[in-house]
Amino acid sequence: MTNDRRVRFILKPIVFVVALTPLAWMIWAGLNGQLTADPLKEITHETGDWTIRFIVATLAITPLRRLLGWNWLIKFRRMFGVYAFFYGTLHFLIYVIADRFAGLDFPDGYVAVSTARALAASIWEDIAKRPYITVGFFGWCCMIPLAVTSTVGWIRRMGGRNWQLLHRLIYATAIAGVVHYWWLVKADIRHPLIYGALVALLLGFRVVTTLQKARVPHPAVQVRA
Amino acid sequence: MLLKKASDIPSSEITDKKLYLRRREFIQAAAVGAVGAAAGTLGVGMAEAATWPRVPIPNVQKASSPALTTTEKPNSYQDIATYNNFYEFGTDKGDPSQNAGGLKTKPWTVKVDGMVAKPGDYHLEDLIKPYALEDRVYRHRCVEASSLVIPWVGFPLASLLKTVGPTPAAKFVEFTTLMDPKQMPGQRTDVLRWPYVEALRLDEAMHPLTLLAVGIYGEFLPNQNGAPMRLVIPWKYGFKGAKSIVRITLTDKQPLNTWQQSAPEEYGFYANVNPAKDHPRWSQARERRIGEFFKRPTLLFNGYGDQVASLYAGMDLKKNY
Numbered sequence: 286m287t288n289d290r291r292v293r294f295i296l297k298p299i300v301f302v303v304a305l306t307p308l309a310w311m312i313w314a315g316l317n318g319q320l321t322a323d324p325l326k327e328i329t330h331e332t333g334d335w336t337i338r339f340i341v342a343t344l345a346i347t348p349l350r351r352l353l354g355w356n357w358l359i360k361f362r363r364m365f366g367v368y369a370f371f372y373g374t375l376h377f378l379i380y381v382i383a384d385r386f387a388g389l390d391f392p393d394g395y396v397a398v399s400t401a402r403a404l405a406a407s408i409w410e411d412i413a414k415r416p417y418i419t420v421g422f423f424g425w426c427c428m429i430p431l432a433v434t435s436t437v438g439w440i441r442r443m444g445g446r447n448w449q450l451l452h453r454l455i456y457a458t459a460i461a462g463v464v465h466y467w468w469l470v471k472a473d474i475r476h477p478l479i480y481g482a483l484v485a486l487l488l489g490f491r492v493v494t495t496l497q498k499a500r501v502p503h504p505a506v507q508v509r510a
Numbered sequence: 511m512l513l514k515k516a517s518d519i520p521s522s523e524i525t526d527k528k529l530y531l532r533r534r535e536f537i538q539a540a541a542v543g544a545v546g547a548a549a550g551t552l553g554v555g556m557a558e559a560a561t562w563p564r565v566p567i568p569n570v571q572k573a574s575s576p577a578l579t580t581t582e583k584p585n586s587y588q589d590i591a592t593y594n595n596f597y598e599f600g601t602d603k604g605d606p607s608q609n610a611g612g613l614k615t616k617p618w619t620v621k622v623d624g625m626v627a628k629p630g631d632y633h634l635e636d637l638i639k640p641y642a643l644e645d646r647v648y649r650h651r652c653v654e655a656s657s658l659v660i661p662w663v664g665f666p667l668a669s670l671l672k673t674v675g676p677t678p679a680a681k682f683v684e685f686t687t688l689m690d691p692k693q694m695p696g697q698r699t700d701v702l703r704w705p706y707v708e709a710l711r712l713d714e715a716m717h718p719l720t721l722l723a724v725g726i727y728g729e730f731l732p733n734q735n736g737a738p739m740r741l742v743i744p745w746k747y748g749f750k751g752a753k754s755i756v757r758i759t760l761t762d763k764q765p766l767n768t769w770q771q772s773a774p775e776e777y778g779f780y781a782n783v784n785p786a787k788d789h790p791r792w793s794q795a796r797e798r799r800i801g802e803f804f805k806r807p808t809l810l811f812n813g814y815g816d817q818v819a820s821l822y823a824g825m826d827l828k829k830n831y
Binding site: 323387 | 585589592593597601603699702772800801803805
């Protein structure tokens with residue numbers, strides 16, 4: 286079996302399943318009362334943590350390929366990106382249900398047009414009012430077009446260059462994610478600091494390589510990002 | 511989990527961490543069954559359930575007045591003893607019950623000093639002995655918008671203050687938590703300025719609802735809940751309740767409490783529960799009672815307004831948060 290096939294048919298399916306284990310763990314722990322006395326807050330935080338972890342993993346692929354020559358890593362970039370969106374979407378939905386919906390008044394019952402309207406208004410107010418929610422929502426919104434255009438068909442339709450330009454939105458998501466985390470912690474900024482340092486390092490790598498490219502007018506080998 | 515401050519981390523090490531972070535995703539496959547250390551580093555709290563001694567307190571009496579205890583259903587012992595904000599033992603709610611086992615509460619000395627007739631270093635047993643311990647079920651509102659109902663065991667702070675005799679000049683009471691990074695691992699990092707300090711106005715301290723608690727559910731306090739003695743002020747946000755108290759100081763100057771020192775625009779001196787005064791980052795209008803899904807409306811003074819509102823007559827509660 287070639288290296289390429291080994292990655293494609295063995296490693297990739299394994300990583301795909303492994304990436305689902307945080308969700309599986311949350312479900313299992315939730316059913317078994319293992320998610321602290323405030324499980325809703327816990328799964329909000331857990332899904333948020335996994336979102337930023339997958340964003341960092343996605344951003345790490347290109348630098349690692351360049352530095353270590355592990356070109357096969359490229360086969361995981363899209364998967365990690367889509368998983369970042371997957372956990373980010375769960376994070377957002379849990380916020381909508383556990384924070385917004387659970388905080389409504391229900392004069393007409395839970396299932397009513399007025400409930401839906403009140404929920405939408407409540408989400409919108411919160412996004413407008415609270416900077417850490419605003420920036421978190423912005424980061425999630427940036428991932429939507431990336432998730433939609435993550436297929437081979439869309440790369441073809443858009444053309445590689447445009448597609449690549451659009452997908453630099455992940456940089457905005459990464460920064461927004463770190464700021465979101467930073468603004469919501471009470472006093473212990475150690476975790477946001479770690480993610481901030483990682484994102485700064487990974488984006489800094491791109492800045493440096495771009496500057497280097499600009500300085501060398503005719504590079505012998507063009508490396509595609 | 512990386513516990514160093516960023517400034518301590520050389521950039522070379524951060525690169526390692528990056529690889530490490532990705533490696534964990536692979537490791538997790540194996541971790542589903544054989545959790546152990548992997549789960550620990552992931553912070554997903556699969557650690558073994560911590561245990562601690564549970565010792566009943568003899569001769570606990572009923573609350574001396576029905577107004578001093580609520581008939582609402584208390585949260586479970588498990589919830590109260592495993593969902594704690596006690597940064598001396600870690601910043602996650604589950605950390606204190608895991609990390610507080612090393613706190614030695616016997617012997618325990620409390621220094622009473624400042625503007626009092628009878629200052630001194632008191633053995634905890636001697637300090638408590640003169641007072642009847644009573645059951646007080648109180649609503650407890652965390653500043654982070656969660657709440658619990660807790661059956662405390664304790665005695666009014668007023669009783670102690672009457673014994674030690676504040677001088678006429680005394681206007682505030684300051685409470686200091688133990689400072690010992692060996693016993694309190696959270697103090698090895700400076701997330702807050704240690705030791706933790708809280709304070710009350712003397713009239714707040716003398717209020718019959720203000721309690722020095724030594725137990726919950728008829729048993730001595732678990733360490734993570736502030737053993738061996740802590741402050742409980744049910745109409746204020748939980749952080750006002752200094753834990754593991756080693757010093758009580760009477761003073762004429764308003765002390766700077768730890769959270770106010772840390773973030774003055776977010777946490778004030780009074781910290782009275784007030785649904786109309788939002789925290790800058792979140793609403794205080796509602797709260798999630800632990801164990802419930804739908805949020806409850808938060809009550810002014812946590813529902814103790816009849817008894818305490820007069821303390822703040824004429825005061826702008828939005829300015830004096």
